[in-house]
Amino acid sequence: MSFTPSVSQEKLVEYRRAFHQHAESGLSEFWTTAYLAKELAAAGFDVKVGHEIFDVSKRMGLPDEATQQARLEAALAQGADPEWIARMDGITGLVVDLRPDLPMHTVLRFDIDAVDVDESAANEHLPAREGFRSINNCECHACAHDGHATIGLGTALEMLRYKDQLKHNVRIIFEPAEEGSRGAAPMVSAGVVEGAKYFFAAHIGVNAQQDHALVCGTQGFLATTKFDVEFFGRASHSGADPHEGKNSLLAAASATLNMHAIPRHGRGNTRVTVGRVESGTGRNVIPSYAKLCCETRGESTEINEYMFEKAKLIVEHSAGMYEQDYKITVMGKSDTAVSDWPMIELVKKVSEDVPYFHRDLLVEMGQGFGSDDANAFIQAIQKQGGYGTYAQIGSYLPVGHHNQRFDFNEDLLQPAVELCCRMAMAMDALD
């Protein structure tokens, strides 16, 4: 297969910066979805959005109505196409098929959501310096999904040329809400990977933190549970009646400290994070409400389960200590999955034709970290007898993922598009 790009590197950079500037949190990617839908429809794709691709009965972690409404309005104010917004019906993410007439076979997945981080305005931060810093407060592409959305769009557009050579359908999924592990399960439930045999996804960075590096497959992702905790207490005057209060903030502090102190597990890595706490109103009022946004992780589903069970115990008894009612709401959940060796070999082979990737910086099976919702797709496909892999595209990173100054090397965009196209063709060639 010869590959002469039709989408220029300049155009890809332009896309990426547009996505970056309009960073949107999971399940709120209104502008991003509408933008992708409009571009792809204009190129001739029959774009699928809304309930067809997303089973809302499986949706977890939806922001509250007021937030969703505000973000929808912001997206429109920022130029989102109202027609696409209407067709989406409050659901973000989209799917396109290269050959809907042929049986399902090959899936490429790209995630499109941002992280809840306030992007840096410092001059040393390129998006700030070059003027494409996120215009949305506390929504920031600090995990390279702006790059992924760009590579997905580029791949779809390039693949149009090869459409007639395909022996099967090739489906391209733009997944919302990968952060928080909320996007894949409702898409799987809606049937978007039904019948698929081969799966490819790639993440910029992760453990490939050098330009020109490539990791062909990934193991070691952590299973994870995302959950919110609420404590409901009783307010009182802090000077006059502290003993009449039931202090939700103290319950939150105790839960936080003790959750972080959950014993390590002897069989593998664990994580626990209280990533956000909000509690109390006035300084001189005993706080009567607290909300914590939490997650646990584990090297296996069982180890994550251990962490989550202990966390629940601690929440229950922090509530008990301070006489609180409480509520735990699961907001997202993902298992771990390991890339399949046949797919790893395939990535290795096709990458040899993409000169950008240096052979001596190539790793076959790399270590993942954190969690990735791609696992839900991989597991579903593995269960139906198929194979999948999760690659890592190398980039020098000035700071780590989720930091407010996260950025990556845009030079990788066009080579990544080529890699995806070559993988799509190579997978299509398999039975």
Add this chain to the structure above:
Amino acid sequence: MSFTPSVSQEKLVEYRRAFHQHAESGLSEFWTTAYLAKELAAAGFDVKVGHEIFDVSKRMGLPDEATQQARLEAALAQGADPEWIARMDGITGLVVDLRPDLPMHTVLRFDIDAVDVDESAANEHLPAREGFRSINNCECHACAHDGHATIGLGTALEMLRYKDQLKHNVRIIFEPAEEGSRGAAPMVSAGVVEGAKYFFAAHIGVNAQQDHALVCGTQGFLATTKFDVEFFGRASHSGADPHEGKNSLLAAASATLNMHAIPRHGRGNTRVTVGRVESGTGRNVIPSYAKLCCETRGESTEINEYMFEKAKLIVEHSAGMYEQDYKITVMGKSDTAVSDWPMIELVKKVSEDVPYFHRDLLVEMGQGFGSDDANAFIQAIQKQGGYGTYAQIGSYLPVGHHNQRFDFNEDLLQPAVELCCRMAMAMDALD
């Protein structure tokens, strides 16, 4: 002195409910100040507002600019007079003099700010049921200052009749930001009680929690320091790089628990409250910032100082534990003061002419609780050789102060106005 009210009980109830509905937090009482100023100016007073009565160099605990701007705009949208808003120049509170031509002598003080509490919408809560629940989110008259503003307005209007009988000036102060102990110090510094010899203030409720009760003076107020704590850490990916983060939320949790665990003091009562915490952005990001709104209290200035010193130590070392930069900002401060016996006797005497107050429910020296910024005025006047008292006007209270369902018995409004007028005349009669 004979007293036939000219401001009807119905009118007073109307005022009270208007204040209640437009509850505004300390230093943001734009609507309230403009309303009072307009009414009093219409009655013929030369109303003093702005820098003349408030030394901004002594101001602590000012909300951030965006909040102030939003509240100012809300006040205007709610009908605040733009002319008065302009004259206030961002400063709330006001002062009127009954005889500015005569030397300073007598001061009455009324506080006008709300508490940072979300008012109850339950039907059992009278302001909700009767439709005058606060229209401002998380600003609520849960400490009866709506009643105080009403009594102050009523007193000023009634006193106009007695103006010509006065031998000295009688000044009526409407203090902003009593909550948080932020209003009195800048007013004292601007000279509003300079030359004053006698001081009277009254609070609805406190330890007078029975209808028809009256406490003539108060001791046992707690000295207090209000302060904000900020922690500045470093964000990182909670799954990939938890070890790279510097977790501000853990610092906040540790500071909260350990501050509440500061040893009790062997010489008297103490308090410590972290009334509000906010930390973190996304669930899967190590939190890099936390803010805590705190206060300490003590039975004496020395005991409060002990609490504040220990709290600072705990903040410093919670920061150290989690490698945070930190900042402590004092937002308010008040000392304790004890009412003077000659003034207590005077209250007792004039109350005999107000039939609403039952003699068998009268207490000479009552116990205060919490803190009151009136102490700053009392101390200033005591220092220049004068006397002051802080009375408590009895009311049945369905729930405690600062609770979201706080309310009081409106029947006390007209008797309280009469008491204030009689006290003003009685103080004026003294040398």
Add this chain to the structure above:
Amino acid sequence: MSFTPSVSQEKLVEYRRAFHQHAESGLSEFWTTAYLAKELAAAGFDVKVGHEIFDVSKRMGLPDEATQQARLEAALAQGADPEWIARMDGITGLVVDLRPDLPMHTVLRFDIDAVDVDESAANEHLPAREGFRSINNCECHACAHDGHATIGLGTALEMLRYKDQLKHNVRIIFEPAEEGSRGAAPMVSAGVVEGAKYFFAAHIGVNAQQDHALVCGTQGFLATTKFDVEFFGRASHSGADPHEGKNSLLAAASATLNMHAIPRHGRGNTRVTVGRVESGTGRNVIPSYAKLCCETRGESTEINEYMFEKAKLIVEHSAGMYEQDYKITVMGKSDTAVSDWPMIELVKKVSEDVPYFHRDLLVEMGQGFGSDDANAFIQAIQKQGGYGTYAQIGSYLPVGHHNQRFDFNEDLLQPAVELCCRMAMAMDALD
């Protein structure tokens, strides 16, 4: 009444130093009891010990059998009379009557136990320098009960001279285990103050921290509950199986911090102390047991009850957090009591004849602090229509009570004996 001492100051100092050197913890005062019994019996008293004066069914906080056995053996090794030890039958404390033939009327109480503190060996500490530092490890007269035992012994011996002048019986009680509030209740239950009308006890120091000072009565003692907490978890290998453990030490740490953070009470002073924790065996073993020695206090019985209820809640849920079984054992308990004015007047009057006490350092009603088990006797006598007082005998104190360098001025011993004798005679003179 004229008073010429028959027991010299030198003899009193000798007694005091003997008691000091043989400091014994509450319920283990074997040496001390035997010593007092032998001296008093030699002087002609019919000494009461054992079950007759102490109802073991009401005993709380008994040290474990091994400890008691070891202390009993140590007492014998240190010269305790084996005959008296046998008659005591494991019970410490004693009672003598001056006129057992006459009806019960007057009671003087002296406490004899030490504090669980390791006495200082520093040269600046007089008992160390002069060679009478406690020979018992972690048992130390850091609260002046060596002085009280001495004064009690001196008083009994002096009173023999006045025996025939008495109109009623005068009973002298040597109370064990005042620390921990464990001695009085079983004595009251055994009937030792049955029929008594007047009660006098005195403590060296407290708030009388000046030589020659005297406080005639006391109010403001704190009600208190003493309790032990045990957590029972599961051990595991800290490296291999931390997740298999149920960590008792983490439960203890969480209970400790959260107990100290129990909200202050708006109606009065509170205390909470975890005075001792022991948990864990090896460094690399998850601790499966923890024991905490705790106490709560409150300005009223109700406020102490509030503290204890909250503490129990925190213990229960610290156990729940870390999957522990737990046990709370009440080890002692005392209420608050206020001295009666008629008795205060009496102390004031008789002290005028003791030149050691300076009139300008005399306080009628003083403030107590901490708690004193004398309250159980006072309450019992007040309930049967009698009166009591708790005096404080002034002494300069180099450091505070319970500190390892606590000491007092021995000059007060003989004047204190005289005061007690004069009080005994004065009380006897009342109906």
Add this chain to the structure above:
Amino acid sequence: MSFTPSVSQEKLVEYRRAFHQHAESGLSEFWTTAYLAKELAAAGFDVKVGHEIFDVSKRMGLPDEATQQARLEAALAQGADPEWIARMDGITGLVVDLRPDLPMHTVLRFDIDAVDVDESAANEHLPAREGFRSINNCECHACAHDGHATIGLGTALEMLRYKDQLKHNVRIIFEPAEEGSRGAAPMVSAGVVEGAKYFFAAHIGVNAQQDHALVCGTQGFLATTKFDVEFFGRASHSGADPHEGKNSLLAAASATLNMHAIPRHGRGNTRVTVGRVESGTGRNVIPSYAKLCCETRGESTEINEYMFEKAKLIVEHSAGMYEQDYKITVMGKSDTAVSDWPMIELVKKVSEDVPYFHRDLLVEMGQGFGSDDANAFIQAIQKQGGYGTYAQIGSYLPVGHHNQRFDFNEDLLQPAVELCCRMAMAMDALD
């Protein structure tokens, strides 16, 4: 090599139970060392003990003098040979050489210390039921070192027969204080493995928790640091002067909770344990001293270093919070090491001749857990160009390591001795 055992299984069981019953903590193995020395000397060995084999300047974690003295006396009382005790000069552990006349070549290591755990007295626990439960309080062979000492003794005795066939010296090391990682470093420093080329050690259990299983080599041991923390505060009366105290117990509680909450590391497993806390004296005295026995572990030396650095920070600032002086004493330290493949192959090969081990239960490279001080010997030998392995001898375990009911299947003793002898011969055969 043919192998007909000369030391019977019954004799080995007898040895094992003797060691088990006389369990002694690290650096206090007086009875055990003397027993081994006497047996081995009687068999003809020239036993090395004392300073010759142990560099006291590198010794960490020595119990305090009183404890050591008490344990020494207990050992003598339990029948330890006074002559050997004298020669040991306070140092435990011993070394024997099979051919001291030949150059150093092969090393076998056996550890002999117990764990600080109170052994179960329950009937279901075989050592209790059969009467060989530890007679030493809180010293228990809960990690199978009684088995190791037995296998070492058996191996030495059996090897005497093969002595003349040896081409090099074979050294057998009985290491003290493997728990706490305190024994190997001083032995290495004294030169006991100088010149050695091959190293073999084996542990019963670990991840070989099935009878007849064998793991030939080990990776994944955790690097570890053992340390004690002491806080020095100030005592005061808990009721009267809580504010005068500097509460060491609160510092300990805060340090414990926050150490356990040290963020997980993104690059590998961590551990942190506060295995023992002792603080405070009396219930009503603010605790002025606390001691914590702690350890950190990490999947690499760097990760362990991360944990230890964070722990130090937390200790420092827990001290700062509660105004404590503090001291951190490193009590032990070990790195991680990975077994060498040539040695693993050798174990696999010789095990084929020991029918007890089932081929289908054989694992080449197994996972270690926790830490093992053998790593210090392996690293030293690897550094001088040699090879080592750490095998795991399978046994069903009723409960996990370090639990008070830990026990193993004695049937493995004779096969383990045979394995060691065969390994010694096989290693000797190498250059």
